[in-house]
Amino acid sequence: MATTITSECINCGACEPECPNTAIYAGAVGWDLNGESHPAIAQDIYYIVPSKCTECVGFHDHEACAAVCPVDCCIPDPANLETEGVLLARARELHPETTFPDDAPSRFRKEGGAEAPAATAGKEAGAEAPASNGKAGVATASGVAAPAPKPAAAAPAPKPAASAPTAAAAPVAAAGLAMMNLPKDIGALPGPVEEKHFPGEIETDFDTVLASVDATPLRTAPLAMRIVFRLLEPILGAMPDSVKAELEAAVGTTSGFSRVRSTALNMILNLILYPVLLTAFGVLVRGDGLYSQSTGGWIMLGILIAMGESAWRLREGIFHAKPASELIYRGCWYGLALAPLGGMLARAGGRTRPTERKVAFDGFEGTMHEDKTERDRRYGTVYTVGEYANAYLVRLEMPRKLPPSSLKRLWNLPDEMPDYDYNIVLGDAVLSINASVRGETIRRLSYVSSSFPADFTTRIEFGKPVTAFKHRMRDKMLEVIVIKGEAGQLQHAA
Secondary structure, X not given: OOEEEOOOOOOOOOOHHHOOOOOEEOOOOOEEEOOEEEOOOOOOOOEEOHHHOOOOOOOOOOOHHHHHOOOOOEEEOOOOOOOHHHHHXXXXXXXXXXOOOOOOOOOOOOOOOOOOHHHHHHHHOXXXXXXXXXXXXXXXXXXXXXXXXXXXXXXXXXXXXXXXHHHHHHHHHHXXXXXXXXXXXXXXXXXXXXOOOXXXXXXXXXXXXXXXXXXXXXXXXXXXXXXXXXXXXXXXXXXXXXHHHHHHHHHOOOOOOOHHHHHHHHHHHHHHHHHHHXXXXXXXXXXXXXXXXXXXXXXXXXXXXXXXXXHHHOHHHHHHOOOHHHOOOOOOOOHHHHHHHHHHHHHHXXXXXXXXXXXXXXXXXXXXXXXXXXXXXXXXXXXXXXEOOOEEEEEEEOOOEOOOOHHHHHOOOOOEOOOOEEEEEEEOOEEEEEEEOOOHHHHHHHHHOOOOOOEEEEEEEOXXXXXXXXXXXXXXXXXXXXXXXXXXXXXXXX
16 A cells, blocks of 8 residues: 555545545544454544555556545555555556456556656666656566666657546546446345444443433423413414424423323314304305304304315325324414414423424425435434433434446346444544445446545534443434443442
8 A cells, every 4th residue: 555544634534436446534433344343443544455555556547546636635655665566466456357458547657647656666776767658668667667668659649638538537437447347246135234332331231221221301491481382282273383393392291281191182273263264254244144054054164174284284194194292283273473482482491302404395205306304314414312300312213225226227226225334433522423335336326426425423522521431323213322420330330
């Protein structure tokens, strides 16, 4: 390896997808070669695996990682120089399905580029060094100067504009050749990740630690305020679901205000309110008698409108049979006018609500558009953080589906995403979760698929000291219980 990543790395991840040999990995992520897994070389920054780096020989006339690095920390390692021949042989070994000619793209052959290490060694030994433009001789892989070829007959010099496209097309042609020669049989995909344990993690099983979490709210609204909210629930239930959720978090207890209960009470209220409004319209505007037959029609119409509106507000449960925990408790038409009032009451409560990171609007739907929530899962941005009296509860959603791509069709891959490998580090009131795809097949797929990084890092900061944690991976959901302050020491002692 003649390329290394220095400590100035800012963990931007720009270099990792550019490497044609998958030789670059994020810190603390293990690397694999020929089906064998190896521990990470670096823990805090990206690193390059020496036995997989070819300095892009065979693919580009430059080092791709250095070309995209914003801080120029991908540099040649002066303590580990390798010749072009060695690097080309390594490329052929890493990619047996691809044919690399002897004149494959290489930074050593690029006009004005760095001189091959072998040629430098020849100079130090006192041998006559060949000129870089080929007039005096040609440098061989061993560093010995070979006789220069006889000059050919004079010919008009080619125009620079005509030669530029040919030179630029060489890396593209090599990449296209590699795609054409991809193997059709990719073997078995990675299986489930085995149970893992990390430094600082509690030895007790997850369910036992979860049972020890004090679910008592940190602070609740005064009793008088809870009584007022409870009495106003039939009206406040008309507000949008997000506003009701904020208000429930601000009150601090469902006995004072519940978005589920308030929505149900509002639906009952509308069964009375709508018939009354329509009857008043018939009597006052149309001049119908209060006890006439037409009044019964207005009452029935109001009931039907209220029932239809209720079915639409809870459509996930009625039409798709989703459980109550997954329903959206929508508001009604006049709840929009109450939303600002609900927001002010929630902010006045002053209680910190759980942190939630997910897409705000899912946008277009259909076979031509990918689900945005699934896309964000591949970036590690779909998670929730709930704060309790003695602990935080973090729930991070892992990717569940493979994104559409040409390689996915070529290899006939299933839709389900194989389990990610992951690493958890807790320190200085920060929880760091690093996750990465497993296997060369899925890693290669990430290079040609849109919005599909091979790994991601999620950092969650807590406002209070934390000392220990316990995690569980189940059904593509990573759950982490982070114990606060002295509570973690008590767990360790137990």
